[in-house]
Amino acid sequence: MKKSFNLFFVLGLFTLIISSCGSDPTDELPEPDLSVIDDDVQINRTFEDLDNYTLTVLEENGLGARIFKSQLDEICEGVDITIDQENRRIVIDFGESCINSEGIERKGVVTLEYSGNFLFPGATVLTTFEGYEVDGLQIEGTRSIVNSGVDLANNQINLAVTVENGVITWPDGSSATYESDQIREVRLGSEGYEINITGTASGTSRTGISYTSLVETALEVNQPCVESGVWIPSAGVLVFNYENSTVSADFGTGDCDRTLILTYPGGSQEITVD
Template sequence: MKKYSILAVLSLIIFGLASCGSDDEPTNTDPDFTVVNDDIAVNAVFEDMDNYTIQVLQSSGIAFRTQSTFTNSICEGVMVEFDSESQRIEIDFGTGCTSSTGVVRKGKVILEYSGNFLIPGSKVTTILDGYEVNGLKVEGTRTLTNTGIDLINSEVTLAVKVDGGKVTWPDGTSVSYSSDQVRSLKLDDQGYELSITGTASGVSRSGVSYTAATTSALEIKQDCVDSGVFLPSSGVIDFVIGGIPASVDYGTGACDKVLTVTYAGGVKEITVE
């Protein structure tokens, strides 16, 4: 996308099934581009969650450095409770909390951690309780495990796993999602940058099964996310959806909402609204 969508991510551009028939009938190998929005929405949800989770972990003192106060970039009035004894952080958006960029969140996000996140082997498990983003209900468990750290460059490598992921629209349709990723997180005075590789699979709102794998690392920048662009600024994901292969290229680094899809029928540039 060149502004994405997934996550987380993440990851799911839905394409139409190839039509079946006699040898005289043409086979449709064109993706159903209308369902790209499904993928965008799911990944945006998880990248948004990552964005404020990093802020919360820094504020707790279990990440790279402690921030003494919260900015209202998460949303004014959000309640964050730190319980160091039980190693638990609860982020409560209540019945509705709107960020400065217009993101509306409600419900709770609970972070359970095993220790200081600077220590390799430490984990942070995200549990969702009635959580919604812009009217989308989000379910599932997400586990981040520190698999290595470079203190000199303030960089940590994370194994990120989503189990039982599900995003439900107000009309009752939903996307199921699971993933295994490796994320390299680098923090500096300008914010954070993420480099993501891995695989994902799921079922779209229209019932189409898919798999996805990154062939060129996805790059996500905090300044892009803060501006409301949750798509990777670069990177490539190869999909197989309903038996149809397609490659999605997010570009070369710009914070925009343009992506290029290459498939059997040709190449199409898509601008995400």
């Protein structure tokens, strides 16, 4: 009887091993919470919007190259821009509500404190916010831009860009935190700017999930897309890490659209962002 018991035990164990080897472990992996990526995309949308009109304001006030297409009145009808040259400060006041031709609504005050002409290496711009909102998303924190080098041959400026103590609050009262450390290579031309972005970011989503992200393939943003209302990069790959999962966001190879492909353990899907 003892030998018979051992035989059945071995046969059962062998069957279990064979069954385990034949199964696909990815079939049992739960889909990660993709709202983390949605939060990050919306947060970066607000900062791309900020960059777009910040460059315009600096250019119109003689602090940058005069090659951009936009004019101040295109930022938002009724916006109040105060220039304090003595203290090197520009205050952009959108008031209670200011809606531009693309339907973007902004509120509150953005303050730019600059060290000098932005085309000079070492020049800095520190951005702070007071009651500032973009389409209902309230932005807090500080954002600094440092000109880390100029390539005159290629008409390019390299910028070190950081966001510290970022808090973004949605209309429903939920909020996310965000910090980033990026290098932005800005190429200037007759059609506007083209930006290649590399670097890292971290934060906590609205659902309380902590995450980090890394640019795996440089993200590409250009002025014509931004001004047409397409705020996400037109190319590049951004990789997110959270809750023991890795999710890559592929923005494509250059098309000016709102789609990206998310790939994660166990699957992938194409999504379209607002």
